[in-house]
Amino acid sequence: MPQTDTDQNLPLVRRLEAVGFRAWPATSVQYDGSWQVRLSGGHPSKRLNCVVALDPSDSRDIGIRLEKAARKFEAHGRPILVRETPLTPKPLIDLMQADGWERFEEVVTLTLDLTRIDLPEGTLDHLPSHDVGRYVDADLLVHGSDPALKPALAEVVSSIKPPTGLFVIEDKAAGPVAVALCVQDNDLAGIMSLAVRADRRQRGLGLEIVTAALRWARMRGARTAWLQVVADNAPALALYSKLGFTEAYRYAYWRKGSST
Structure with a gap:
């Protein structure tokens, strides 16, 4: 079962997010406050082409900043994607919901004590x-x-x-x-x-x-292993569970709906 906001280990989330960025580096990384804008023109990986907020309290001027990021994606010929993690400000999620964005591809981050x-x-x-x-x-x-x-x-x-x-x-x-x-x-x-x-x-x-x-x-x-697997990949989850991996947190992507 997904964890709730109240029982997330945010220091662990921050650390795993940081090592994840280093493990799968984007060609271009720009910051807007604590928001990371990741773009890689030659590779379609969602992790390499998304906006990721890294501070739950960084919610100023969300609409303006989201539009600014969208223009950067447009300049790269890509539609904007937002990656929602436990570090994403709730007002950003609320804004995307209100504007008809679509949440898709939930991913489970797992860890294992080696x-x-x-x-x-x-x-x-x-x-x-x-x-x-x-x-x-x-x-x-x-x-x-x-x-x-x-x-x-x-x-x-x-x-x-x-x-x-x-x-x-x-x-x-x-x-x-x-x-x-x-x-x-x-x-x-x-x-x-x-x-x-x-x-x-x-x-x-x-x-x-x-x-x-x-x-x-x-x-x-x-001492600790981590990996990420799409939440509906039952065979992979069974394999990792067999090894002893347990869930640390989940993330998902948001894209603009067809009507937005």
Whole structure:
């Protein structure tokens, strides 16, 4: 069940939001007060192209600031998206509701105490790669993404500043079948872009690659893992629950309705 505003751990939310920005960096980041305007012309990721408010009390001139941000998105040829987290000022949510905006794609942020989970030690089954090009090719193939996104995705991955493990599971005959990206930011490790190829699901590959990434991060000193998964992705939520991940908070996106 989603947590209520009264039982959110806002310091944890702030910290996970900050490491999330570093783990998936936008090309352009501008601030309007505590609002972060994130834009990445070459990549369509919603996390890279949205407005995120980082202080629940920063609600001055909301309408003016929202319109100003919308013009920046328009200049990039994109419709404005607002990412709602527990840090979003309630007046901003109220304004979007009143103006007919649509709330969509709820995402669950999960965390795991790596100091208590029983992960097999010994040698790593899958060592991370440092070859960005190889990883990007595998990521696009496994996700079924447009190959034309390769330069933009390579730019995002190359821009990640904290230590990063690029994990790929390959089949000798079929090529890449699973991918994951693990970003270690001090004692926190973020699992990003985890996917198993559609024709290879339900075979334990997701558990295999996430376990390898978590083991790598823990060996490097990470104490807590985090990841984000769309709330209606039941198979992924079941996998993460099996590992011991628990919900920290949720976020969702808002877009202008067709009548606005």
